[in-house]
Amino acid sequence: MLSIIIKDLRTILSDKHAVAIIIIMPLILMTILSFALKSSFSDGDYFDEGVKIAVVKLYDGEEDSRMFDETLRNGIFSKNMGEETITELGDSSRDVDPEKIFFEEFLGSDEVSKIISYQVEDEKTAMELLDKKEVSAVVTLPEKFVYDMKVNLVTPFRNNVDIKVEVHPDKSIEGVVVKSVMESYSSAIASVIIGKNVIIEEAMANGVGELKNLDIVMEELTNVLEHMDIEIKDVVVEERKSITSADYYAAAMMSMFILFSAGHGGRMLLEEKENKTYGRMIMAGTSKFSILSGKFVVVLLLCSIQITIMIIYSHFALKVQWGSIVNTAIISAAAAFAVAGLGAFIASATFRAGNFKLANTFESAIIQGMALLGGSFFPVDVMPKAIQNLSFLSLNGLALKSYIKVMTGYGLNDVIKNVAALGLIGIVFLILSVAILSGKEEHYVKHNKVKTVKA
């Protein structure tokens, strides 16, 4: 089989047209697109829409406020307070709105809203959105959130407020961002609570009995919240690098153009038949499955050559940082395997059909369709939802997503599903190609023309 592989590789590489399409063309296109669309890929713009989260409210705001007022009048922290003080505290506490603090002053702040966009949902809907990856995380505000926050912010007491963050396993980077933001919120609130407690306790210890300076305390509280410093940028910079146009189109063109290897490999079996070399090999004792295996391995090698050349070129000429070499190599091996399986499938089907229609359609239409769906022309995120939903159909899309993730700093665990899917695609196509070729064939000889007919 080695001689078949060497021969097939020489045959393809001796075809200048094929070499131009599978190696030269993607290098040219990735260079042009990298420069032409440079302005479309500023730092972090790849995630322009930010991290989407769903916020679940398990509390009843009005009930919590009513309960707080009642507790203020009857509860333990109204001891030693005069009626006037309690009323004053109650009035002032109404100005403290934990919901407003969380949603408007925190999530709505310029700092956070650049990174996170949120939608309020019920618990069930939020979890469904998380399953569908329509949100990266679900933030759950617990029961009695408003009550507990008011206690924390207005009284000298402190109740535990446990804000839960659930992250989709495929969105671990986004998860880190959301958790970091929520930790910033918690620590900011904690620092405010400590400051407020000092003021209240001092006032009570001095036997004032009346919180004459409560307005000042509340004003201080608002100031602290407004100037809450959330260090999200550091988290992002550490975990994820932004994508440039060169990064994107190097991976996009590579993922697309390896498909042309499948097209070329797909033609080879029928070309052997038409050149009569297929029959000659059979007469020499070579099995048709050895011949098919040769095509599979040749496409695999061809893809590997393409990928190697494109990675080296893009790295040195376009300054593309591919991320972890090992992870990139694993994705590349899986992508090449999938394309080789596809190539073998096209080869068998084309051979059986006895014409090049399938291979031609694949090269002229299917590759373009897969390129569009897979994001080789434009990032899938900017496409209509319907196209985004169909992107799973594209082999190149799986490869591209994986390369981009590794480029932005994701680990192997984050791309392993895509890698497994590529491997599975390769295996399925390989099995199909063997099944198609397994049928019996006969060579119908008529008027000195040998035609192969399916039995």
Next chain:
Amino acid sequence: MLKVENLYKNFGKVNAVDGVSFEVKKGDVFGLLGPNGAGKSTTISMISTLLAPSSGEILYDGKSIFDNQKSVRQRLGVVPQEIALYPTLSGYENLRFWGSIYGLKGDELKKRIDEVSDIIELNGRLKDRVDKYSGGMKRRLNIGAALLHMPEMLIMDEPTVGIDPQSRNHILDTVLKLNNQGITIIYTSHYMEEVEYLCNKVCIMDEGKIIASGSQDELVEMIREKTQINVRLNRVDAMISERLKEIKGVSDARISDDTVVLHGENADTLLADIALKVSENGMFIKSIDVKKPNLEAVFLHLTGKALRD
């Protein structure tokens, strides 16, 4: 060496090969002669193990070739009718590939490529791509690819189709050279003169059947046709045909324009007597044309149609 017994091959309702039997002995140059569509290539494909027969048996050294495909394929060299080569590879790369397909490698492969390129006389052009070759060169390389593994028997299916006379002569001489080296040849053609030139045994096929077989002499003898001698004279009259009929061995003489058409046996001995008779009658010969019976005539006799119909 090779025995074909009652071989049939049907493609649907078409009987491409219809009860063919023949035997090829070691050292033979065995010709399968017939027009296009006679069933020659189908028969060859079955002998080459590329195609299974509908019924019948093919024995190689007494054993069924279909039970011993691997061993038989190693002992056969097949030159297909079409150029079965890789046009974008060089002649050398083609030979190296086909040699490796038959299990040759290393020095042995290089040695055989050298030997074969001598036989097909392509030494100087082996580095060129095959698509730069002339038709004759491609044909020669096509033959060379079948010789690398030193087959005992070479099956050649119309190896001279579409090439110039010089290349054809070269190929025919190569076939005789290979036969002299001990290789048994099965040669199919619809060119009667090629089969006459090469083959010691001939099977004539038409419409899937063998209509005649034997040595060339046996086939000609079969139709019992005699040599025709056309004698063109300066003038003719009725007397001259009668005088020429008197020659021993002449069976028939008739006048056609300025020519007397004779039929007889052993034309070589008749020519002197004919010249003498013409001279005795005060005439002289402007030209003589001798037509010996050939395989074309045999085919015409048996089928009522010309070989190239």
